[in-house]
Amino acid sequence: MAQPHAPRPTDRLSLFNTAPVSAAEASLLACCGSRRWARRLTRHRPYPTVEALLAAADEAAYDLSGADLDEALADEVAPVFPPGTCPVACTALRAAHDVYVARFGHVFVACIDDDRSDEHSNLILDGIRARLGNTPEKERAVVVEELRRLTRARLVRLVT
DSSP states (O other): OOOOOOOOHHHHHHHHHHSOHHHHHHHHHTTOOOHHHHHHHHHTOOOSSHHHHHHHHHHHHHTOOHHHHHHHHHTOOOOOOOTTOOHHHHHHHHHHHHHHHHHHSSOOOOOOTTSOGGGHHHHHHHHHHHHTTSOHHHHHHHHHHHHHHHHHHHHHHHHO
């Protein structure tokens, strides 16, 4: 009996393009928690290439209203260190993140997919500490870009 093969990127994009609206929206909401963003991308299917989907996702991300961004941020989870991380580092992360949430009103968002996994702990903690000095307006701009980058990475995993 033949083993089922993993779908090729074009197969997965095709599956996304032909999925029922509710399934496509649910998949997109796992990438970005803005319902308006997910509906917009779903409405514009089919996408001929992954690059076309990513371009549409970027455009929709740049058009997020304040309420859309708040909705997307409310769906994000606080960063955590992997199991086995030094307890002191975990405590430092929780404390820094609590200060960040108190200052900005939402979880810390950063796309670190391009970085080595053994550096993630330091990048997250250093990122929180560095961005605590931002004004709320500057941090909002940083968060928009980080969420866009994070959403792109999630979309790539979804369709490739």
